[in-house]
Amino acid sequence: MAVPDLVLLHPPSVMDFRKRTLLMGPVSDLIPSTPVFDMYPIGFTTMASHLESRGWEVRIANVATRMLASSRFDPDRFVRSLDAAMFGIDLHWMPHVQGALELARMVKRHHPDRPVLMGGFSASYYHADLLRGHPEVDFVLRGDSVEVPLERLSEAVEKGKGLEEVPNLTWRLDGSVKVNPLSHVPDSLDEVLIDYGLMVRKVLRYRDLEGHLPYRNWKSNPMSIAVSVRGCTHNCVNCAGSCDSFGRNFGRSSPAYRSPRLLADDVARAEEHVKGATFVVGDIRQQGRKYASEFLAELRRRKVRNEIVLELFTPCDAAFAKEVSASLDRFSVQMSPETHDEVVRKAQGKPYANVGVERSAEAFLDAGCGRFDLFFMIGLPGQTPGSVEGTVRYVERLYDRFRGKRLFPFISPLAPFLDPGGNAFEHPEKHGFKVLARTLEEHAQLSTMPSWKYVLNYETRWMTRDQIVDASYSAGLGMNDIKERMGLIPRDTAERTRSRIMAARELSGMIDAVVSKDGWNEADLAALRDSAKDLSESTVCEKEELDWTDNSFYASIPRMVGSLLRKR
Ligand code: SF4
Known part of the structure; x- marks a missing residue:
């Protein structure tokens, strides 16, 4: 199977949560996620949809749901088994900070030559600190709309081009932090794509259902x-x-x-x-x-x-x-x-x-x-x-x-x-x-x-x-x-x-x-x-x-198969 151009990884809030004593309390009672905040941001889907529509291959891997699904799942071995031209990790909401940084270190340890990208609200807020203090992070794409900047960055990575022209990018050059202008802030969302069939196709391609689930309970709700x-x-x-x-x-x-x-x-x-x-x-x-x-x-x-x-x-x-x-x-x-x-x-x-x-x-x-x-x-x-x-x-x-x-x-x-x-x-x-x-x-x-x-x-x-x-x-x-x-x-x-x-x-x-x-x-x-x-x-x-409905994932299977047959 060809190496994907980008693997988007979603960390748990705390990377080694299975080994620690953590009374996480009612912090996630009112959202679909579990306390390790296993729900990946919608931006994963819009970024993947945009890149795929331009011919790039993107895989999503929800490390948090996989860790929750099986105590035998070893994130370190999993990360080692992956390859991609670039790895992306979300640091959208701050509760993920420990998991995101640990996951970035893991990726860098196993794939020292592959760039690691972070994005999301919190990554945007801390962009310079991430580049200054964390050698495991190579890029931060800032702002709320990074689909187009990500495409430009992917091109630059593929062709080994300079990064000065990639909008919204914070990066490193000879050890110093470069902050490109936050110039891509579209005034309409009409260019954003959400390919709702993407998840089904990726599950089949990578034979990985749990890793593509938006959150652990998605199958039941x-x-x-x-x-x-x-x-x-x-x-x-x-x-x-x-x-x-x-x-x-x-x-x-x-x-x-x-x-x-x-x-x-x-x-x-x-x-x-x-x-x-x-x-x-x-x-x-x-x-x-x-x-x-x-x-x-x-x-x-x-x-x-x-x-x-x-x-x-x-x-x-x-x-x-x-x-x-x-x-x-x-x-x-x-x-x-x-x-x-x-x-x-x-x-x-x-x-x-x-x-x-x-x-x-x-x-x-x-x-x-x-x-x-x-x-x-x-x-x-x-x-x-x-x-x-x-x-x-x-x-x-x-x-x-x-x-x-x-x-x-x-x-x-x-x-x-x-x-x-x-x-x-x-x-x-x-x-x-x-x-x-x-x-x-x-x-x-x-x-x-x-x-x-x-x-x-x-x-x-x-x-x-x-x-x-x-x-x-x-x-x-x-x-x-x-x-x-x-x-x-x-x-x-x-x-x-x-x-x-x-x-x-x-x-x-x-x-x-x-x-x-x-x-x-x-x-x-x-x-x-x-x-x-x-x-x-x-x-x-x-x-x-x-839970909003009595449906389950299984009730959706006929629709998913239908959409695959229609190739949409
Ligand atoms: S500021 Fe807007 S997005 Fe934030 S909680 Fe209030 S209504 Fe919701």
Whole structure:
């Protein structure tokens, strides 16, 4: 088999997570990933789609899912067995920093002559540090749109050409770091390709199903993604994807949108390959209601049958909910008011009222929404432990008001990291945060701490790390009690969750006792390792509560085969 031009590798958050005692806590309860953040970024698919459309051969290898799938899988042996003209590793969100750096070292050790590329939000933010302090990293492609720069870089690598003309590239020349202009920042997403059939073809070509899965649970809860926007018009203080952060770090002064027709094409093509929910990234009203109406009309014309998951960044009116309902067979909605406290919400960057949240939920639930998910968070500016308790009480009132309807509130900590590049990280004093790690190395070191309390890279003026952890477990217990009392989850599920939270809390205390001693080491924690592993997933709720559909990977097989036969 020919050597691929590029192998894209996705690391686990901590490379040797299987050998360490890590109580990862509820940090990933509300996303499809496991606590090792095994979901690779959508950028892998758009980069691979772009290069493949230009004749390059790209392989995706999700090292994290393979490590989770088999204890016998040896990442070092696997990396040694690979070859490629260039290796790419994502460092998009900061929780991957330790895994990404370790994986880069592994690649360099086995393939010293092959260049190692990193990309993603965090790599862009730390681009110069990566090149200065990490000889295992040869290139960083900066910004939110690196498909075209990657093609230029691949050409330069293949032909041994100079790199001065590759846009967005940070690289090394004779030991000094070169920073090419961040000049490729397209103002529209219409040139971006998402080849939804790519994964199926690659699985067959490389006989590697696990390595191409976007995340471990994809087979039981398959989901596809359509991206409406890069950039954001909002400014949530913790977020590196905010308007201010895009301007500061990724050279983007305004969001780039995908045209409604192409976005609807994406959704329809996703349905040809995957029977499961399609998540539309970005509030489709961000560019205005006209954009949203055009997109919905395009979907209506295409008679989409998959469940469509939409995001609301701000409250909506009943007319919008009705329009969605008239356009889609099945749809669900997600909204993140973060807290019941409107003052705290405003400090977090979301200046809207509870009445708007409730009206939106009512409008969508009345319009036939499959489920309306509400996400609340712990660790916000101005938020105290008492305020978190208030959020739990508010959730109870919501359950009461929407009794019998498909409203699903969730609460989890803002963890593990404030995003480097976000407003809170850049101006912690102003927003009431204390940042406990600044550099790549400090974050990598935090990542390997034995419990999630010590991994948090921040405290707030209102809550210490201890209080954030304690409030998270208390809120988890409170939510669980409410759901049981209202008959929303069976008693045995509630009992399981309750036991898990209590056990996690107890284990957290046991880890504290070890860590408080001078000179502690990993061996002192060995007896706690299995418990930590068992208690690191579905801590404050069962992950299945987030699943959108009852489909499985196997329900998608006929579509995948059909798409292969049609060669699309
Ligand atoms: S968290 Fe806030 S700032 Fe970040 S992408 Fe979502 S709406 Fe935009």
